[in-house]
Structures are given as structure tokens and as C-alpha cells.
Amino acid sequence: MAWEVLGIIGTFAFAISGALIAMEEEYDILGVYILGIVTAFGGGAIRNLLIGVPVSELWKQGPLFLIALFSISAIFLFPNVLIKHWNRWGNFFDAIGLAAFAIQGALYAVNMNHPISAVVVAAVLTGSGGGIVRDLLARRKPLVLRSEIYAVWAIVAGLAIGLGLFQSTFGLYSLFIIIVILRMLSYIYDWKLPTKPIHINQNKQQM
Template sequence: MAWEVLSAIGTIAFAVSGAIIAMEEEYDIFGVYLLGVVTAFGGGAIRNLLIGVPVSALWEQEFMFQLAFISITIVFLFPHNLLGHWNRWGHFFDAIGLSAFAVQGAIYAVELNLPLFAVIVAAVLTGSGGGIIRDMLAGRKPLVLKSEIYAVWAALAGLFISFNWAESDLMLYSLFVLITILRILSYTFKWRLPARKIQVS
């Protein structure tokens, strides 16, 4: 049950974030739907490629595609003066998508009896893959490549699930909430990972 719920939450959250960024970049309606859908399903596609699951399995998720299209339509028709506050609350959608898909991706890998490292990779790619594709198509530097803490939270979700520290649905939902809160806190308080800059003369 948790897998389906988290899939729905992640799909809606990333579809919304992709659509809003597309409108920020002044894409037409086709571009808005395209970026929204790619953001919602890109991470799952990348994960499937790397863990040996046919990418075509995504097309079996008809309900998730319907959710994505409905979410994008609502955002597209939403008053633009309210969407202008994306920088205030929009990262919330990204945090929800990251957390939901990271947990979902890790569950998927564990069900396939994959080793620890593969579970963590599945969590990171499912959680951040759609956002990476979204940012690249929008001409932005992907968050996961910045010193800002982003994909680390997805890896943490994979670690918890791979060690069976979150087995019941209640624990999985709690982990989802925890990762979401950590992502919001890291953005709000500008937590950073160590970084080095090379001066090119």
C-alpha cells in the first residue's frame, strides 16, 4: 500500500514542480506538459535502466499518468500571481517528490533482492533523476550537482530501507515525512556539503 501511495505523491509533486518551472521559463502549453511529465517519470525511467527493469514498465502506470496530467492542468490554470511565489513554497513540492520517490525507489529495489549499494542508487536516482532532467531541460544547474544537500537525503532513505529499519507502512510514511522535513530544513537554513573551487588562471 505504501508503495502506491508514495508513487502517487511523488508523481503529483514532481509533475507540479516541472510544470511551474516550465512556466517560469515561458514554455508553451506543450512544453509545460512535456516538462511536467518528464519530471514525474524521468527518475523511474533512469532507475529501471540501471537495475535491469524494462523502461516500458512505466507505460503500465496509466493511473499515474492521469494523475500527472490532472496536476499539470490544475497548475497551468492556477492564478499566475499566486504561482509567482514559487521560491517561497515551491521547493516544498520538490522536497515531497524527492522524498516520496526515494522511498519508493528503495522499496522497489529491495523487492528485487538487490544489494545495499543498488538500493541506495535506486533511491537516489528515483528521487532526484526527474529533477535532474527537469533542470537540464530548463537550462538550469541541477540541484544534485550543487553543494546544497539534496540527493544525500535520498541516499539516507535507501540506507534505512536496505537495513530494514522501516518495514511497516507506518514506518515508511514516517521516513517519508522525515526526509521531506530534512530537505526543507537544508534548503531553509542553507546547509551545505563541503566543496572546493579550482581557480583557473
């Protein structure tokens, strides 16, 4: 039941984030719904394709689809009311979604006896794949490819589960809390991965 609640929170957070970005880009109502749904379920769909889970499994998540549709409708109809709360709690809910989905994706791969590399990929795709598709559809640089630390925490979750470090129910919940805390700390203190920009055009001119 607890994992189901966390999945609901993650679906809620990801659907709203997709809808908000669509509204920022001035998409019409269809675009808002599509971007919201893709953000909430895109990562799981890509994961299923890569690790061999039937895509039809996605359609068994009827209640989560209803939650996503309700969330998108609410943000579309009452944006000024909900954005105030989203600005305060949005990143926390997003961290919950990242942690819950990353762990669930890793467990999918482990249960199918995939190697640790597939476990990590499943964790990353489930936790952040929807966001990647969302940003690409919105013509933005994907968040996970920027210097901000985001997908790294999904990699940590995948490695921990793939190595068998958190196998019990208590261990999985502990890992979930750790990932949420790390994500929030990286957001609050603006932790970033190193970057090394190059200017190809300038180098060509010098040559």
C-alpha cells in the same frame, strides 16, 4: 493506500515544478507538458533501466499520468492563482515527493535482491532523477549537483532500507517522516554541502 496517496502528491509536485521551470524559460505549451512529464516520471524510468525492471511497467501508471497532465494544465491555464499557493507549499510537497519516491525506489531494488549500492542508486534516481533531467533540458545546473542538500536525503533513505533498518510498515512511514523533516530543515536553514571552487583559466595564466 497511504503510499499511493504519497505517490500522487509527489507526482503532482514534480509535474508542477517541471512545468513552472519550462514556463520560466519561456517554452511553448508542448515544452511545458514534456518538461512536466519528464520531471514526474523521468527518475522512475531511469531507475527501471538500471535495476532491470521492464520499462513497460511505467505505462501501467495511467492514473498518475492523468494527475500529472491535470497538474500541468492547471498551472499553464491559471499560473497567477496557483503560483501563490505553490510558493507557500511547493517545497513541502516537493519534500514529500522526494521522500516517497526515494523509499519506493529503494524498495524496488531490495525486492529484486540487489546489493546495497543498487538500492542507494535506485533511491537517488527515483527521488531526484526526474529533476536532473528537467534541469538539463532547461539548460540549468542540476539541483542535486549544487551545494544545496537534496539528493543526500535520498541516499540516507536508500542506505536505511538497504541496511534493513526500516523493514516494517511503521518503520517505513517513520523513515518517510524523517526524510521529509530533514529536507524541510535543510531548505529552511539553508544547509549546504561544502564546495571547493577552482579557477582553471587563472591557474593556466599563472603557469
